[in-house]
Amino acid sequence: MRTRSRPRVTPLLALGGLLATLVTTAVSAPAAQAAALPDGWATVTAKHSGKCADAAAAGTADGTAVQQYACNGSTAQQWQFQATSDGYVRVNNRNDASKSWDVTDVSTADAAPVQLWSYSGGANQQWLPVEEAGGTYHFVNRNSGKCLDVPSASTADSTRLQQYTCNGSAAQSFGVDSTDIPPPAGTPDLGPNVTVFDPSMTKSAVQGKIDQVFGQQEENQFGPQRQALLFKPGSYDVDANVGFYTQVAGLGLSPDDVTINGAVHAEADWFQGNATQNFWRSAENLSVNPTGGTDRWAVSQAAPYRRMHVRGNLQLDDGGWSSGGFMADSKIDGQVRSGSQQQWLSRNSQWGSWTGSNWNMVFVGDVNAPANSFPNPPYTTVAQSPVTREKPFLYVDGAGAYKVFVPALRTNSQGTTWASGTPAGQSLPLDQFFVVKPGATAAAINAALAAGKDLLFTPGVYHLNQTLNVNRANTVVLGLGLAAVIPDNGITAMNVADVDGVKIAGLLIDAGTTNSQTLMQVGQPGATARHTGNPISLHDVFFRIGGAAVGKATQSLVVNSSDVIGDHMWLWRGDHGTGIGWNSNTADTGLVVNGTDVTMYGLFVEHYQKHQVIWNGNGGRTYFFQNEMPYDPPNQAAWTNGSTRGYDAYKVSPSVTTHQAWGLGSYCYFNVNPSVVAERAFEAPDNAGVRFRNMVTVSLGGTGTINHVINNTGGPSNSGSNVANLVAYP
Numbered sequence: 001m002r003t004r005s006r007p008r009v010t011p012l013l014a015l016g017g018l019l020a021t022l023v024t025t026a027v028s029a030p031a032a033q034a035a036a037l038p039d040g041w042a043t044v045t046a047k048h049s050g051k052c053a054d055a056a057a058a059g060t061a062d063g064t065a066v067q068q069y070a071c072n073g074s075t076a077q078q079w080q081f082q083a084t085s086d087g088y089v090r091v092n093n094r095n096d097a098s099k100s101w102d103v104t105d106v107s108t109a110d111a112a113p114v115q116l117w118s119y120s121g122g123a124n125q126q127w128l129p130v131e132e133a134g135g136t137y138h139f140v141n142r143n144s145g146k147c148l149d150v151p152s153a154s155t156a157d158s159t160r161l162q163q164y165t166c167n168g169s170a171a172q173s174f175g176v177d178s179t180d181i182p183p184p185a186g187t188p189d190l191g192p193n194v195t196v197f198d199p200s201m202t203k204s205a206v207q208g209k210i211d212q213v214f215g216q217q218e219e220n221q222f223g224p225q226r227q228a229l230l231f232k233p234g235s236y237d238v239d240a241n242v243g244f245y246t247q248v249a250g251l252g253l254s255p256d257d258v259t260i261n262g263a264v265h266a267e268a269d270w271f272q273g274n275a276t277q278n279f280w281r282s283a284e285n286l287s288v289n290p291t292g293g294t295d296r297w298a299v300s301q302a303a304p305y306r307r308m309h310v311r312g313n314l315q316l317d318d319g320g321w322s323s324g325g326f327m328a329d330s331k332i333d334g335q336v337r338s339g340s341q342q343q344w345l346s347r348n349s350q351w352g353s354w355t356g357s358n359w360n361m362v363f364v365g366d367v368n369a370p371a372n373s374f375p376n377p378p379y380t381t382v383a384q385s386p387v388t389r390e391k392p393f394l395y396v397d398g399a400g401a402y403k404v405f406v407p408a409l410r411t412n413s414q415g416t417t418w419a420s421g422t423p424a425g426q427s428l429p430l431d432q433f434f435v436v437k438p439g440a441t442a443a444a445i446n447a448a449l450a451a452g453k454d455l456l457f458t459p460g461v462y463h464l465n466q467t468l469n470v471n472r473a474n475t476v477v478l479g480l481g482l483a484a485v486i487p488d489n490g491i492t493a494m495n496v497a498d499v500d501g502v503k504i505a506g507l508l509i510d511a512g513t514t515n516s517q518t519l520m521q522v523g524q525p526g527a528t529a530r531h532t533g534n535p536i537s538l539h540d541v542f543f544r545i546g547g548a549a550v551g552k553a554t555q556s557l558v559v560n561s562s563d564v565i566g567d568h569m570w571l572w573r574g575d576h577g578t579g580i581g582w583n584s585n586t587a588d589t590g591l592v593v594n595g596t597d598v599t600m601y602g603l604f605v606e607h608y609q610k611h612q613v614i615w616n617g618n619g620g621r622t623y624f625f626q627n628e629m630p631y632d633p634p635n636q637a638a639w640t641n642g643s644t645r646g647y648d649a650y651k652v653s654p655s656v657t658t659h660q661a662w663g664l665g666s667y668c669y670f671n672v673n674p675s676v677v678a679e680r681a682f683e684a685p686d687n688a689g690v691r692f693r694n695m696v697t698v699s700l701g702g703t704g705t706i707n708h709v710i711n712n713t714g715g716p717s718n719s720g721s722n723v724a725n726l727v728a729y730p
Contacts, residue, residue: 037081037129037137037176038176038177038178038180040178040179040180040192041078041079041080041094041178041179041180041192042078042079042080042081042176042177042178042179043071043077043079043175043176043177043179044091044174044175044176045174045175045176045177046150046170046173046174047136047170047171047173047174048150048153048155048170048173049150049153049154049155051068051069051070051071051155052068052069052070052071052072052077053066053067053077053079053161053174054066054068054076054077055077055093055095055099055116056158056160057076058074058075058076058095059116060095060096060224061116062115062116062117063115063116063117064099064115064116065114065115065160066101066115066160066161067157067158067160068150068154068157068159068161069157069158070157072215073179073212073215073216074215074216075093075094075095075216075225076093076094078093078094078179079091079092079093079094080092080093080094080097080192081129081176084126087128087129088126088127088128088142089126089127089128089129090119090125091127091139094225095223095224095225096116096224098118099116099117099118099119100116100117100125101114101115101125101127102114102115102116102117102122102124102125103125103141103163106122106123106124106143107124108144108146109144110162110163110164110165111151111162111164112144112163113160114161114162114163123141123143124141124142124143124144126141126142126143127139127140127141127142127148128140128142132173136173136176137173137174137175137176138172138173138174139174141163146164146166147165148161148162148163148174149161149162149163149164149171150162150171150172151164152171153169153170153171154171179212180195181195181197181201181209183195183196184196184198184200184201186400187402188402188430188435189435189437190228190435190437190456190480191435191438191458191459191460192437193227193228193458193459193460194227194228194458194459194480194481195209195213195227195228195229195230196231196232196251197209197230198232198234199235199236203236203237203238206236206238207238207239209229210229210238213227213243213246214240214241214242214246216243217243217244217245217246218241219243219244219270220245221244221277221279221547221577222547222548222577222578223244223245223548224461224548225245226245226459226460226461226482226483226484227246227247227459227481228246228247228249228458228459228480228481229246229248229249230249230250230394231248231249231250231251231258231260231286232251232258232396233250233252233257234258234259235259236260236261236262237261237262238260238261239262239263239265239291240260240262240263240265241263241265241266242264242265242266242281242282242283243281244279244280244281245280245281245459245481245482246282246481246482247281247284247459247480247481247482247506248264248282248283248284248286249283249284249285249286249393249394250284250285250286250287250395251285251395251396252395252396253395253397253405253422253423254418254422254423255285255286255307255308255309255418256287256309256418258285258286258287259286259287259288259289260286260287260288261289261291262288262290263288263290263291263296264283264286264288264308265296265297266281266296266297266298266303267296267318268318268319269318271320272320273318273319273320274318274320275298275300275317275318275322275323276300276320276321278298278299278300278303279299279300279301279302279303280302280303280482280508280542281299281302281482282303282304282482282540283297283304283305283306283308284304284306284307284308284391285307285308285393286307286308286309287308287310287311288308288309288310288311288312289311289312290312290313293312293334294312294314294337295310295312295313295315296314296315296316296318297314297315297325298315298316298317298318298322299316299325300322300324300325301323301324301570301572301606301626302542302570303325304326304327304328304391304540304568305326305327305328305330306327306328306329306330307328307329307330307390307393307416307418308330308331309331309333310330310332310334311333312332312333313334313335313336313337314332314335314336314337314351315339316336316337316338316339316341316344316356317338317340317341319340321340321342322340322342323342323343324341324342324344324604324626325344325345326345326347326568326602327349328346328348328391328567329347329348329349329390329417329418330350330416331349331350331351331416331419332349332350332351332352333351333352334352334353335352335354335355336351336353336354336355336356337355338354338355338356338357338358338361341356341358341361342358342359342360343358343360343361343362343624343626343665344361344362345362345363345364345601345602345623345624345663346362346363346364346366346369347363347364347365347385347388347602347623348364348366348390348414348415348416348417349366349367349415349416350366350368350415350416350419351366351367351368352368353368354368354369357377357378357379359665359696359698359723360378360380360624360626360663360665360694360696361377361378361379361380361663362379362381362382362623362624362663363381364381364382364384364385364601364623364662365382365383365384365385365388365413365414365415366381366414366415367414367415369381374663374693374694374727375727378696378725380624380662380693382623383414384412384413384414385410385412385414385623386411386412386599386621387409387410387411387535387565387599388409388413388565388601389407389408389409389410389503389539389565389567390407390417390539390567391407391506391539392404392405392406392407392476392478392503392505393405393478394456397427401430402430403427403429404427404428404433404454404476405423405426405428406425406426406427406476406503407423407424407425408423408425409533409534409535410424428454432453432454433453433455433456433478434448434449434453434454434456435458436455436457436483437458437460438458438461438462440462441465442462442464442465442467442468443466446466446469449469449470449471449475450469450471454476454478455475455477455478456479457477457478457479457480457485457506457507458480458481458483459480459481459482459483460481460483460484461483461484461485461486461510462483462485462486463485463486464485464486464487464488464491464493465488465489465491466491467491467492467493467494467495468485468493468494468495469494469495469497470494470495470502470504471497471499472497472499472502473499473500473501473502473534474500474501474502474503474534475502475503476502476503476505477494477502477503477504477507478505478506479507479508482506482508483506484507484508484509484510485508485509486509486510486512487509487511487512487516488512489512489514490515490516491516492516492517492518492519492520492521493509493516493520494519494520494521495520495521495524496521496523496536496561497523497524498524498527498529498561499529499536500535501531501534501536502536502537503536503539504536504537504538504541505539505541506539506541507540508542508544509541509542509544509556510543510544510551511543511544511546511551511552511553511556511587512551512552513552513579514552515552515553515586516552516553517554517555518553518554518555518556519543519555519556519557520543520557520558521557521558521560522536522557522558522559522560522561522564522595523536523559523560523561523562523564523595524560525594526560527560527594527595528562529561530562530563531563531564532563532597535563535564536563536564536565537564537566537567538564538565538566538567538569539567539568540567540568540569541566541568542569542570542571542572543556543557543569543570543571543572544572544574545572545573545574545586545587546574546577546578546579546580546584546585547572547576547577547578547579547585548577548578548579549578549579550578550579550584551574551579551585551587552585552586552587554586554587554588554589555589555590556571556587556589556590557590557591557592558591558592559591559593559594559598559617560594561595562595562598562617563595563596563598564598565599565600566598566599566600566601566602567602568602569591569603569604570604570606571590571604571605571606572605572606572607573585573607573608573609573630574607575606575607575628575630575631575632582609582630582633582634582672587608587609588608588610588611589608589610589611589612589613589614590605590606590612590613591603591605591612592613593613593614593615593616593617594617596617596618596619597617597618597619597620597621598617598620598621599620599623600621600622601623602624603624603625603626604625604626604627605625605626605649605650606626606627606628607628607629607630607631609630609639609647610641610647611641611647611648611649611651612627612629612647612649612650613625613627613648613649613650614653615651615652615656615659616655616656617656618656618658619658619659620652620656620658620660620661621660621661622650622660622661622664623661623662624662624663624664625649625650625663625666626664627649627650627664627665627666627667627681628666628667628669629647629649629666629668629669629670629678629681629704629706631671631672632671632672633646633670633672634672634673635673635676636673636675636676636677645676645677645678645679645707646678646679647678648680648682649666649678649682650664650666650681650682650683651682651684652683652685652690654685655685656684656685656690657685657687657689657690658689658690659691660691660692661691661692661693662694663693663694664681664682664692664694664695664696665696665697666681666695666697666706667697667698667699667700668697668699668700668703668704668705668706668717669699669703669704670703670704671703674703674704675704676704676705677704677705677706677707678704678705678706678707679708680707680708680709680710680711680712680715681697681706681708682695682729683711684710684711684729686711686730688730690730691729691730692726692729693727693728694725694726694727694728695709695710695725695726695729696709696723696724696725696726697709697715697716697717697723697724698717698722698723698724699716699717699722699723701722702719702720702722703719704718705717705718705719706718706724709725709726709729710726710729713726713729714726714729
């Protein structure tokens with residue numbers, strides 16, 4: 001990801017803690033006093049001050065103060081009441097539902113402060129909600145019999161909540177209000193982080209929820225929150241600004257089944273118009289009538305724009321740089337304006353016209369694509385996509401039943417799957433899926449797979465203490481809302497057997513703190529089966545090493561099976577965030593391909609410490625490749641491959657006799673030590689069957705050198721000549 005500066009550090013609004021101590025009952029208060037509370041997430045508001053109970057500074061660590069603070073809609077002010085026994089509840093925070101209200105030091109004294117602490121079943125972590133006249137509540141601690149209380153009835157922000165002898169005052173009285181929109185009738189349980197909208201809902205209710213989610217996600221680059229906003233067929237007059245870890249999607253079989261009159265857009269206001277860090281979000285399966293005639297999708301990596309119909313124009317930047325988007329199966333009635341987008345892949349889409357270019361714009365199977373003209377302008381155009389399968393998606397049929405549609409395989413295709421009517425494919429009933437919700441264990445997920453279930457991951461972060469084993473042919477694993485899995489204790493997150501037709505879609509695989517040799521494996525080593533008629537496919541599958549926390553993985557993805565389709569993947573060793581450093585978030589290689597006839601569309605691989613991609617299998621094809629070399633080699637000696645300076649961005653092994661690649665870019669930004677040199681970006685055997693078309697290397701700001709584009713040909717890119725282009729090799 002291209003950036004000259006680090007993100008400004010803007011904590012999610014310091015949130016306030018909230019309420020006062022309440023209650024008036026004792027440790028053994030009878031269950032009869034318990035009152036019904038919202039099933040989902042809710043705010044807790046102090047009656048006397050109108051301020052919200054808040055996890056201070058959006059903290060999730062043990063000991064984080066629970067305070068009152070001006071209500072701001074953030075997840076630090078959202079609470080879940082989970083029943084324990086005898087009418088008591090634990091009160092969990094949405095930022096980390098394992099952390100609950102806790103009276104410090106198991107105290108029974110007046111004025112003992114309330115904090116967040118990992119729930120362990122202690123009586124000091126359990127509260128009895130007692131309903132009052134007017135619908136407010138006081139909360140009585142099970143250990144002390146004392147009430148949640150705002151000290152001295154303060155109205156100030158950041159006043160820490162405490163327990164105090166129950167006295168019936170307004171400082172011990174709290175309103176509880178659900179933050180969730182009640183799901184439409186017939187909606188299945190899709191977990192706490194999915195919101196389903198129905199056209200019968202009021203505009204204010206729908207817009208309010210959209211704004212609430214965007215408010216918490218606009219700058220939330222490395223937070224654990226995940227959201228899916230799903231629209232049932234119909235028309236909506238709303239403006240959906242899409243932040244981090246947010247999926248906005250229609251529930252129709254065609255994108256034209258859901259119409260948004262307004263916008264579905266990604267902006268870069270949070271980063272002063274620079275969209276180079278607008279990652280991890282998606283817009284899917286919607287038609288948009290954009291206000292003013294133009295919508296905006298200013299993004300970089302891991303921000304797919306799929307199955308969209310824009311009845312107007314589409315702008316791909318926000319004034320500053322944008323750096324690497326992906327569009328598929330979409331129709332733009334007007335003009336696509338790429339602006340400052342540095343590179344982009346459009347696949348099987350169409351538009352009225354296209355304007356703009358920068359370094360590497362690639363069009364595969366598109367209608368009205370610009371003519372191939374690399375490097376002036378840098379357009380790479382391939383008339384047809386040789387083999388594709390679109391990403392599976394959730395939809396509601398005409399009878400109101402929720403299903404997952406699996407599009408059919410297409411060969412030598414151009415344009416969208418839906419422009420001529422109902423697309424070809426298969427509908428799977430939702431009861432065929434194990435719906436994975438926050439708190440699900442790896443054992444439960446594996447048991448469902450073993451029982452023949454498909455998987456629907458609802459938005460959340462899932463720690464795995466055992467590898468997920470996908471062994472059955474045609475299994476569908478579909479994630480909503482950028483669902484993330486984290487392998488603990490150095491395991492592999494997912495193994496896919498060498499079988500026909502598995503589809504993995506919409507998952508972020510986040511490396512754990514203990515090194516994993518491999519994060520995901522497709523097919524066992526030495527796999528020999530062919531899957532030409534029903535290949536395994538990976539759609540919007542992203543890998544991350546560091547950024548949210550220290551992460552380590554030697555290899556991110558190893559593909560041993562043949563005929564696999566990769567349909568938009570970003571494999572990223574983090575260059576900013578938490579746990580970043582040459583010796584911290586260690587990672588050798590992003591992608592290793594051993595299978596035959598593997599095809600990749602939209603392959604983004606960045607910052608790994610050795611070869612970024614190693615391709616060992618014959619018959620490989622890549623349509624669009626984007627790479628940044630690691631920013632942080634401390635010196636040349638630390639980043640030398642034998643006698644060769646640096647490592648390749650994309651290496652085709654000497655044994656390979658057939659390979660094709662179109663539209664490839666590799667960039668360096670050696671900001672730790674600008675004297676570092678990469679001898680080349682691409683390496684391939686000198687063989688007529690191995691062909692590279694339209695390559696570019698860039699030294700970002702002249703910070704470092706890529707000496708050659710491919711093998712010993714082309715270049716350099718350095719402080720004197722930032723950009724080097726090469727049309728063909730050999």
